[in-house]
Amino acid sequence: MEEKLTREEVLHVARLARIQLSEEEIEKYQVELKKLLKDVEKINDVKGYDDDILIACWDGNTELRKDEEGEMLDPKQVVENAPHHAGNYIEVPVVIGESEGA
Amino acid sequence: MKYLNKSITEIHELLKNKTITPVDLVEEAFENIEKNKELNAYITLNKEEALKEAKELEGKEVDNLLFGLPIAVKDNIITKGLRTTCGSHILENFVPIYNATVVEKIKAKHMIIIGKTNMDEFAMGSSSRTSYFGAPRNPWNKDKICGGSSGGSAATIAARDVLFAIGSDTGGSIRQPASYTGIVGMKPTYGRISRYGLVAFASSLDQMGPMTKNVYENAVLLNALVGKDEKDLTSARREEEDFTRFIGKDIKGMKIAVPNFLMGDIVSKEVKEKIKDTIQLLEKSGATVDYVDIKYLENAMTLYQIIAMGEASSNLARFDGIRYGFQAENIKNIEEMYLETRGQGFGEEVKRRIMVGSYLLSGENAKVYYNKALSIRDDMRKEFKKVFEKYDLIIGPTTVTTAYDLTDPMDDPRKSFMDDVLVIPVNMAGLPGMNIPVGFDNKHMPIGMQIIGNSFEEAKIYQLGSFIEKSLNLELTPGGEK
Numbered sequence: 001m002e003e004k005l006t007r008e009e010v011l012h013v014a015r016l017a018r019i020q021l022s023e024e025e026i027e028k029y030q031v032e033l034k035k036l037l038k039d040v041e042k043i044n045d046v047k048g049y050d051d052d053i054l055i056a057c058w059d060g061n062t063e064l065r066k067d068e069e070g071e072m073l074d075p076k077q078v079v080e081n082a083p084h085h086a087g088n089y090i091e092v093p094v095v096i097g098e099s100e101g102a
Numbered sequence: 103m104k105y106l107n108k109s110i111t112e113i114h115e116l117l118k119n120k121t122i123t124p125v126d127l128v129e130e131a132f133e134n135i136e137k138n139k140e141l142n143a144y145i146t147l148n149k150e151e152a153l154k155e156a157k158e159l160e161g162k163e164v165d166n167l168l169f170g171l172p173i174a175v176k177d178n179i180i181t182k183g184l185r186t187t188c189g190s191h192i193l194e195n196f197v198p199i200y201n202a203t204v205v206e207k208i209k210a211k212h213m214i215i216i217g218k219t220n221m222d223e224f225a226m227g228s229s230s231r232t233s234y235f236g237a238p239r240n241p242w243n244k245d246k247i248c249g250g251s252s253g254g255s256a257a258t259i260a261a262r263d264v265l266f267a268i269g270s271d272t273g274g275s276i277r278q279p280a281s282y283t284g285i286v287g288m289k290p291t292y293g294r295i296s297r298y299g300l301v302a303f304a305s306s307l308d309q310m311g312p313m314t315k316n317v318y319e320n321a322v323l324l325n326a327l328v329g330k331d332e333k334d335l336t337s338a339r340r341e342e343e344d345f346t347r348f349i350g351k352d353i354k355g356m357k358i359a360v361p362n363f364l365m366g367d368i369v370s371k372e373v374k375e376k377i378k379d380t381i382q383l384l385e386k387s388g389a390t391v392d393y394v395d396i397k398y399l400e401n402a403m404t405l406y407q408i409i410a411m412g413e414a415s416s417n418l419a420r421f422d423g424i425r426y427g428f429q430a431e432n433i434k435n436i437e438e439m440y441l442e443t444r445g446q447g448f449g450e451e452v453k454r455r456i457m458v459g460s461y462l463l464s465g466e467n468a469k470v471y472y473n474k475a476l477s478i479r480d481d482m483r484k485e486f487k488k489v490f491e492k493y494d495l496i497i498g499p500t501t502v503t504t505a506y507d508l509t510d511p512m513d514d515p516r517k518s519f520m521d522d523v524l525v526i527p528v529n530m531a532g533l534p535g536m537n538i539p540v541g542f543d544n545k546h547m548p549i550g551m552q553i554i555g556n557s558f559e560e561a562k563i564y565q566l567g568s569f570i571e572k573s574l575n576l577e578l579t580p581g582g583e584k
Contacts, residue, residue, distance in 0.1 A: 016460040017415060018422075019453055020445030029454065032515040036411075036458045039516060040471060042404045046478055049398075053473060054480035055306060063339065065332040077199045083429040092424055098434040 003038070004030040106130050107262050107579070110167055110319050117164045124156035124170030124214060131172040131216050134263040141248075142238045143257040145177045146185045147217040155214050167322050168211040174258050174267040177218035178225055179310065180299040181205055184215065188301050189223040189233040189251075192421050192428045192447030202299020203331045204268060204310055211326050216264055220254030223449045224418065225275055225303045227251055228521035229508075232451040237508055240283055241580040242547055246505040249279030249521075255313045256283040262579055266323050267313040272303050273406050274500075274525025276311050280537035281500035281550025284578050286320045286567065287313045291557045292532035293338035294324075296331030304413035305336075307406075307529040315578065317538065317568040321345035324560065340558060348565035354388030356566065357493045363399040364498025364524055373499045376541040376549045381497075383573055384566075391497075396489060398482035402527040403519055405482070408462055408475040409530075415459025421447065454515055483531040487556075495566055496554040499524060500537045504547035525552065534560045538567045539578055548578075 010029045014021050021029065075088065084091035093099060105113055105122055116122045132149055152172065159170050175181060178188045180198040182205075187193045205215070222232040230253025231237040238253045240246040241261040248257045252269030256279035259267050269276040271289035280287025288311045295310050302308060312323035325346070330339040360381065365374060381391050398405075423429035423443030430442035448456070462471045489496060501524060519526075528535035534557070537550040551570070555563040 010457075013457040013461045016464055017453075017456045018419075018440040018444055019448065019457065020441035021453075022445075025453075029457065032454055033458060033461075035515050036407065036454070037461070039519075040404060040408050040411075040458070040462065042401070043408060043471060043474055043478070046398070046401050046404075046474075049478045049481045051477050052480050053476040054483060055476065062335065063330075064335065073199060078425075081197075081199060081426045082424060083427070090424060092436055093433055093439045094435045096435075 002031055003034050005034045006030070104130065106134065106172075106265060110171070110265060110322060113171065114164070114167050114169070117170055124159045125153065127170060128152050128156040128172055128214055128216070131264050134261070135217070135258070138241070138261045138263055140239065140244065141241060141257045141261055142236055143220055143254040143261070143263070144174070144217040145187055145189065145220050145235050145254070148184055148215050151184070152214050152216055159212055162212070166211055168208070168213050168326055171213050171266060172216040172264045173208055173213045174216055174219050174255055174264050175205065176252050176255050176267070176269050177221055178270055178301040179204060179268060180301065181215060181218065184218065186218060186301070187234070188225070189221045189235060190447065190449065190452070191234045192443070194234065194428060196427050200299070203296040203333060204327050205299065207327055207329070213266070219252070219258060219267060222251035222253070223452050224301070224414070225251040225270060225272055226414070226451050226455055226518070228274075228278060228518040230254065230279070231508070231512060232449055234449060239508065240505050242284065242505070243545070245507055245509075246547065247282065247508055249282035249505060251275040252287075252313065253279050256280055256285060256287070259283070259285045259313050259315055260580060262315065265314060265319060268310055268327075269313045270300055270308060270310045271529065272307045273410060273529050274522035276313060277500050277525050277535055277537040277550070277552055278522055280313060282505035282548065284539040284548030284550070285313060285315055286317050286536065286538055287311065288320050288324060288536040288560065288563070289528065289534060290324060290328070290560055291338070291534045293336050294534070294558070294560070295327050296329070296334040296337040298331055298333035302417040304410040305417060306413060307410060309529075317564055317571050318346060318349055320536070321349060321564045338558070343561065345561050345564055348561050349568040351565050352388070353384065353566060353569045356389040356495070358384060358389050358391045359394045359489050359493040359496045360391060360498055361396045361399055361496060362393055363396065365393070368502050368523065369499050370503045372543045373501070373503060373549050377499050377551055380540045380551055380570060383570070387569070387573070392493070394489060397485045398478060399527050401478060402482065402530050403523050405475045405479050405530055406526045407519055408471045409479065411455045411459035412462045412472045413459070415456045415463060418452070418456055423447070451518065479530050482527070486531045486533060490556040494562055497551060500550040500552040501525075504543045504545070504549055528552070528554055533557060534563060536563050536567055538570055539576055540570065540574060541576065
């Protein structure tokens with residue numbers, strides 16, 4: 001039988017990733033995610049390395065830009081890029097509870 | 103009369119002596135794209151604006167080699183006022199309000215953006231088949247993939263629609279499609295080009311680069327793209343250099359290493375033979391070529407899976423349906439909005455990678471997987487550096503096979519990683535790497551070789567690349583009309 005994650009395990013990672021899955025997807029990902037997770041387990045076979053961590057591979061110096069006032073994006077354009085907006089505000093759905101109109 | 107199949111220097115002369123204008127070039131580019139429509143290389147065309155810009159250039163001094171030339175830009179690079187989808191439904195209608203730094207740079211050279219090229223969704227894939235807009239097709243055989251994720255950029259260059267394209271490469275996404283389509287694709291050193299405005303996939307690996315029909319034009323475009331940018335902390339401050347400066351120079355005495363891993367059993371016989379032929383050519387020309395072992399290469403794919411999926415899960419958290427892009431409808435509260443927007447907005451491959459990435463970074467797992475991968479990556483990079491103490495360059499095949507059928511199954515979630523197994527190590531070590539075509543298989547599909555250099559030694563890669571290009575003198579236009 002094909003190795004797979006449990007339904008609950010898939011729902012757990014989907015929840016972590018904030019992704020709604022259909023029933024069909026849950027079944028599919030039970031098998032597919034298991035395959036990928038088995039792959040990444042191979043890291044435990046690697047021996048003899050140093051514990052130094054390399055965050056990113058660049059040979060340049062870390063150079064922070066000066067904390068100066070500069071050009072910014074136009075706030076009006078930023079707001080207008082949101083799917084729902086009103087005046088200078090971005091509109092979001094109800095944060096606590098449920099909206100009545102939906 | 104056609105001009106876009108000529109060399110950049112010829113076109114430059116024609117522009118200078120006013121035989122042609124940028125409008126002629128832009129019109130020709132759109133005729134080519136129309137003729138090659140079934141390649142599906144573009145997600146969005148920029149016709150009206152491109153023609154307007156071309157007209158504005160008339161009468162201006164032709165002040166650099168790239169002046170007035172059309173260029174295609176991968177659709178994960180932000181273009182102000184021009185739709186940028188990343189090949190995804192979630193950004194299907196996203197029109198950015200600023201330009202990526204590379205876009206500002208090509209505009210400063212008076213290049214003209216012709217359109218946004220097709221790609222795997224959020225650059226996640228190896229065949230461009232995860233694009234929400236359908237897969238691009240390989241100009242050498244339209245039933246084959248053109249690789250990915252920069253598949254559209256590769257296709258439009260191979261088809262000779264335009265001279266220049268920009269791609270991005272997180273785990274081989276410039277070099278691998280370049281190999282499958284018989285073009286030159288360079289992933290520069292991490293930090294060479296500012297990533298500002300490149301929609302982030304795996305920030306510690308992502309790098310943009312030029313895709314062109316030949317080595318010289320590639321180096322000329324790279325000249326225009328590089329430089330320190332205050333908007334990207336990881337962009338490197340380097341002295342200005344001309345990447346074309348070693349082109350045409352002899353390779354006598356050059357020391358070249360071939361990692362045994364890159365010539366192992368995973369590589370098809372035909373590809374291996376072609377690489378061996380090229381090695382012989384180099385030896386005959388006075389270079390020394392040695393086979394070497396580089397520790398951890400066989401682990402690179404695992405490291406990549408952990409680092410790339412982990413960073414992707416974090417980077418793609420920004421697609422929440424609030425500030426831009428798609429938002430699901432008929433929702434009750436903000437939590438449901440996140441879930442539905444992302445559930446409906448992302449495609450299969452992206453969801454899979456975000457979920458695995460979220461798992462890898464959650465709680466204690468971050469130490470078990472991600473931190474460990476970063477540690478081994480550091481060691482792997484040091485192993486590469488040891489090789490460069492003795493050798494000028496590293497070479498090997500770019501891909502294990504030539505381009506496969508568009509209809510090949512997509513049901514194995516590991517397939518997209520396996521396709522890139524030879525190109526991934528370069529990203530892990532932050533090194534520059536380039537694909538150069540070295541021949542064809544028995545179905546006349548291109549075979550590519552990658553040339554890997556030490557950090558910031560792109561000029562040396564171009565030197566060897568141009569030598570091979572000139573020596574082999576392959577007919578690299580599909581259909582054969584040069």
